[in-house]
Amino acid sequence: MTSFDTEAADAARARQDQLTKPQGSLGRLEELAVFMAGWQGRARPRIDRAQALVFAGNHGVAAQGITPFPPQVTAAMVANFAAGGAAINQLCRAADARLQVEALDLDRPTADFTQGPALTGAELDAAMARGADAVDPDAQILLLGEMGIGNSTVSAALAAASFGGRAEDWVGPGTGAHGAMLAAKQRVVTEGLARHVTVTTRDTLLAFGGREQAAICGAILRARDLRIPVILDGFICTAAAAVLTRDDPQALEHCLIGHESAEPGHRRLIAALAMRPVLSLDMRLGEGTGAAVALMVLRAALECHDGMATFAEAGIG
Incomplete structure (x- = not known):
């Protein structure tokens, strides 16, 4: 490495x-x-070529009433990215980053992690390979983001599996879960943690998924091989990246956390990783938006x- x-x-x-x-x-x-x-x-150092990668995936656990939006919204947002209509499109233009969106089998959600492993070994390997293959070897900085209905619940499970604590410590509103829906998120994370005993990076990703989180891990590992620094986005992206530290505590040394998300678990996650975000702007959109704003600060530093x-x-x- x-x-x-x-x-x-x-x-x-x-x-x-x-x-x-x-x-x-x-x-x-x-x-x-x-x-x-x-x-x-x-x-x-210079940044002549910046790449922003957004990975999108769907999750079987979304069927348990944990999100106010149906899984079809993931594909709709991918189409919005392609049409240039999302926040990340505007911020990448402002930050001079080339945006690339990778939709990962949106018609095949991962399995419900309360019932069994979210991913098979073959599915995990394929998603990580997609992430690695998407990295531009000529980039001098890589921004990572995600899109996936239900993936804040998955991220809470990944964070709890990696660093301990109760579901309540990690679960937040995500795209707008409150009351009974927030309680449902906490319940499914608790059930998932009780079902799956995980020790390694692979164990954790197999147990909880999803494909976009696995792809983020693949991209981070590939970027390290290529000596490309990485800017992580908010809670969901950071939770995916943090799973890599289960195998190697130094796995994220080449990474920056772009911003401290308003999602409650992110501050706890940042503390667990002993990292310092570049910005704190009360953002919680995802898509790589916080990473794109952080890139503007990074460019200012290098200028x-x-x-x-x-x-x-x-x-x-």
């Missing part, structure tokens, strides 16, 4: 200390520039890092 280039990061940090500003005065922007230097392996004059160049001091 590729690792962080400390020599390039040290060179980037040294450059930051020579730029025409008090040391550390750009705060997190300086940290982001150093992060990118270490993963790109050069002191002055300052690369374009600012040093004190010597400016003839100061």
